[in-house]
Amino acid sequence: MLGEYPIEGRRAADIAASVERAVGSGALEPGRLLPPMRELAVRLGVNPNTVAAAYRTLRERGVIETSGRRGSRVRSKPATTGRDHIRVDVPEGVRDVANGNPDPALLPSLAKAFAAAAEQGDREPVLYGDVLVEPELARLARAGMDADGVPDGPLAVVSGSLDAVERVLAAHLKPGDTVAVEDPGWGSLLDLVPALGLRTAPVGVDDEGPLPDDVRRVLESGARALIVTDRAQNPTGAAVSATRARALRAVLRDRPDVLLIEDDHGHGIVDLPLHPLAGATRAWAFVRSVAKAYGPDLRLAVLTGDTVTVDRVTGRHRLGPGWVSRLVQRAVVRLWNDESPDRQAVAAAYRGRRDLLIGALAERGVRAHGCSGLNVWVPVPDETGAVARLLHAGWAVAPGARFRMDAPPGIRITVSTLSEGETADLAAAIAAAVSPAAGRGYV
Numbered sequence: 001m002l003g004e005y006p007i008e009g010r011r012a013a014d015i016a017a018s019v020e021r022a023v024g025s026g027a028l029e030p031g032r033l034l035p036p037m038r039e040l041a042v043r044l045g046v047n048p049n050t051v052a053a054a055y056r057t058l059r060e061r062g063v064i065e066t067s068g069r070r071g072s073r074v075r076s077k078p079a080t081t082g083r084d085h086i087r088v089d090v091p092e093g094v095r096d097v098a099n100g101n102p103d104p105a106l107l108p109s110l111a112k113a114f115a116a117a118a119e120q121g122d123r124e125p126v127l128y129g130d131v132l133v134e135p136e137l138a139r140l141a142r143a144g145m146d147a148d149g150v151p152d153g154p155l156a157v158v159s160g161s162l163d164a165v166e167r168v169l170a171a172h173l174k175p176g177d178t179v180a181v182e183d184p185g186w187g188s189l190l191d192l193v194p195a196l197g198l199r200t201a202p203v204g205v206d207d208e209g210p211l212p213d214d215v216r217r218v219l220e221s222g223a224r225a226l227i228v229t230d231r232a233q234n235p236t237g238a239a240v241s242a243t244r245a246r247a248l249r250a251v252l253r254d255r256p257d258v259l260l261i262e263d264d265h266g267h268g269i270v271d272l273p274l275h276p277l278a279g280a281t282r283a284w285a286f287v288r289s290v291a292k293a294y295g296p297d298l299r300l301a302v303l304t305g306d307t308v309t310v311d312r313v314t315g316r317h318r319l320g321p322g323w324v325s326r327l328v329q330r331a332v333v334r335l336w337n338d339e340s341p342d343r344q345a346v347a348a349a350y351r352g353r354r355d356l357l358i359g360a361l362a363e364r365g366v367r368a369h370g371c372s373g374l375n376v377w378v379p380v381p382d383e384t385g386a387v388a389r390l391l392h393a394g395w396a397v398a399p400g401a402r403f404r405m406d407a408p409p410g411i412r413i414t415v416s417t418l419s420e421g422e423t424a425d426l427a428a429a430i431a432a433a434v435s436p437a438a439g440r441g442y443v
Contacts, residue, residue, distance in 0.1 A: 009054070010045075013054075015050070019063065034071065034073060037052050061197065075194065094396050096396045097397055098412070103417045106346045106350075107295050110294075110335075113335050118327065136330075140337070145286070148273075148274040150304065151279040154304065154311070155302060156317065157302055157323070160289050165287065166192055168309060173225060174197075177224045181203065181405075183205065183404060183407045184400060200405065202218075205236055207236070212244070212251050219255045225261065226259070227261045228262050232270050235377050236369050237354065237369055237371050241275065253280055265288070266292060266373050268346070269350055282306065285303060285309050287302070300332055350373065351372075354376055357415055357418065364428065366378060366427070370415070375413065375414050376412070377411075378434070379410045383401060383411065393429040398413075400412065
């Protein structure tokens with residue numbers, strides 16, 4: 001049943017770690033059936049309750065799943081393996097348009113902001129017991145959210161969007177609960193949900209955001225939470241329109257007990273208006289990070305939501321890291337007050353690069369998506385073949401498998417550093433890679 005791999009350990013933690021190591025190394029493949037608990041207990045010479053506890057840990061970590069009498073098996077996409085392993089190694093001389101990063105040339109200089117924050121720290125050192133959120137950061141963040149129509153609520157600061165999502169899910173859900181997620185969607189999020197012991201329910205996405213009928217279906221089927229990307233959706237570039245927001249709010253009003261999480265990581269790089277859903281349910285959270293506009297190493301996001309949600313997140317945060325460095329918070333305040341970089345100019349630059357590529361592809365008969373953000377999504381008939389052919393042509397693109405559950409195949413192109421001169425060549429290579437004749441062989 002397990003081939004040559006022996007599960008080892010006398011304690012539940014050691015047994016679970018043995019299985020997880022095997023999954024991570026590939027010795028236990030996705031879908032592989034594990035021994036019945038009593039059988040493994042006899043083999044290891046331990047109490048069956050010890051094996052049961054190990055299996056429970058593995059389920060909660062998203063490594064295995066149990067289906068009654070059919071037993072326990074390694075998940076088809078175990079959290080241990082992670083979607084980041086589904087990537088293309090970029091050989092020397094190949095142009096990388098797969099990485100998802102912002103353009104470094106459009107990021108602000110951090111030196112002055114951190115120098116000013118450090119000087120303020122010398123004058124006003126932050127000590128244990130001080131407030132967790134820099135007052136000026138809270139004021140500026142709240143003003144921006146007010147302008148965008150986000151409902152009033154308490155504020156917390158966490159270490160990026162994914163940290164916020166994890167903390168909010170943990171504050172409300174228990175292992176086994178189902179979370180509705182966008183499909184295609186953010187690969188890290190699709191890994192995170194099962195790693196928390198939660199189940200994912202895919203929701204289709206078009207250029208205007210999640211499809212209301214899909215959202216209604218999964219919520220009626222028992223999903224307890226919904227995660228929506230408001231703008232710059234990764235990988236498709238979707239942005240929730242005013243019409244779509246009204247339709248989604250109507251669906252959510254019929255399910256007031258659902259936990260709603262909104263990710264507005266595109267703030268600062270997008271010139272489309274925000275149409276928030278927050279407030280349509282009793283429990284909600286709205287997250288706004290600074291990574292795309294100011295640099296991925298600035299691990300900071302502002303979170304607001306209903307009082308209970310923010311209180312739970314803040315309370316648990318205090319017991320762990322305590323707070324996000326006020327030095328970092330003060331540096332972000334300096335960046336916001338300096339209005340550097342020019343948000344409209346940055347958004348226009350990214351929009352221009354997306355539009356150029358989408359237009360060049362359309363001229364060659366290739367349909368693509370990218371309303372906002374850094375990426376363009378191209379549906380393809382043969383994902384593996386398209387990625388390989390583009391690599392051979394000198395272009396490294398991201399395979400859609402990193403972002404998909406049930407959605408059709410596709411590839412993601414990051415346009416953030418794509419020059420006007422490169423666009424035609426890339427579009428021609430994509431068109432050749434996805435054409436019906438591209439996969440034809442002759443003997």
